[in-house]
Amino acid sequence: MFLKNVQQWYHVSSTSLRNKRGFKLGQMIFMHNITEQKRIQKQLMENNRNLAILKERELLARELHDNIGQILAAIHMQLTSAKELLIKHKTDQSMNCLIRSIDLTQQSKDSIRDYLRGVVDSSMSAENFWLTLNQFIEDYHQNFGIKTRLSVSPELTDQQMNSCIALQLMPIIQEAFTNARKHGRAKVLHLSITSVDGMIHTTIEDDGDGLDMNQMHISKGFGLRSMKGRAEVAGGHIKIESIPDKGTRIIVQIPLQKETQI
Secondary structure (H helix, E strand, O other): OEEOOEEOOEEEEEEEEEOOOOOEEEEEEEEEEOHHHHHHHHHHHHHHHHHHHHHHHHHHHHHHHHHHHHHHHHHHHHHHHHHHHHHOOOHHHHHHHHHHHHHHHHHHHHHHHHHHHHHHHOOOOHHHHHHHHHHHHHHHHHHHOOEEEEEEOHHHHOOOOOHHHHHHHHHHHHHHHHHHHHOOOOOEEEEEEEEEOOEEEEEEEEOOOOOOOOOOOOOOOOOHHHHHHHHHHOOOEEEEEEEOOOEEEEEEEEEOOOOOOO
16 A cells, blocks of 8 residues: 555455344444554564674685685695695696696686686575575586486475575575585486474485595585584574485485575
């Protein structure tokens, strides 16, 4: 409803009017102005989204600092070694160091690209989460030829994803897919997203090389620390199940919290 070109919100209810004999005389309609409540609700939702974006950017900046810092230090060490070996006329060993530097430079390029992708994703709204996810799955299959399958509970696709969950869950899925391709050499991936007991259960399974969990801690390597941090930002946790040569299963559980309402 618009009054003086200003949108107004009302909660409308009604009750029957009857005489002593129960004969219906008419209908009484109650209109309660809830415009202010709607305004506050919208503001709270916007604040929640802004907070989620700030947390996301802080996490991305920390990841960029850690990853690029380590890679640049390794490049410096390799180039220094190459210089010293050249002075000693050890050409073959020097060449090995240079080749390693090239590989590390490519890794830093990939890390920066992933960072920039994350910055773009941080502007993703909760409304287009499912559209973005489906587009990512399609592009992944077309670009890398890896068979992918997506299963989503119907009740989830029918509702808007919480903004904090959307901003954290998408990079977790992307990182898991990247690991399956680069480190696991997977040929088939299955992504399942369901809702169970107020939690979003996201499972990413691949048929790749798997990991030796006795030597791989959740907080180290292959972007696992990043995935763990993102799950925690959204109030959830992550579990990894893997056996060498048997593939890997990543399970993410995040509370299905709705935006704060009045």
